[in-house]
Amino acid sequence: MSDLTLLEFPTDYPIKVVGRAGELLRTEVDAIMRRHVADLDSQRTSERLSSGGNYLSISYTIVARSEAQVVALAAELAAQPHVIMVI
Numbered sequence: 457m458s459d460l461t462l463l464e465f466p467t468d469y470p471i472k473v474v475g476r477a478g479e480l481l482r483t484e485v486d487a488i489m490r491r492h493v494a495d496l497d498s499q500r501t502s503e504r505l506s507s508g509g510n511y512l513s514i515s516y517t518i519v520a521r522s523e524a525q526v527v528a529l530a531a532e533l534a535a536q537p538h539v540i541m542v543i
Contacts, residue, residue, distance in 0.1 A: 469520035492529040
């Protein structure tokens with residue numbers, strides 16, 4: 457049993473993506489997010505550059521509709537070559 461089964465859907469769900477800073481990271485991650493979250497709200501998205509400027513963390517709060525949606529989204533994000541970590 458996964459931890460997601462303890463959630464009641466739909467629910468607000470935070471996702472943080474960390475990767476090497478560069479122009480492609482945000483573009484590619486946003487495209488993946490839009491594929492999985494039809495009602496992605498840019499007002500519920502923020503980003504932060506590391507102190508050395510090498511890494512970028514992008515935080516999203518989505519309205520998750522199902523466990524399958526969250527699992528598929530996390531898997532596609534983790535498979536992206538510019539992504540180091542999905543939290």
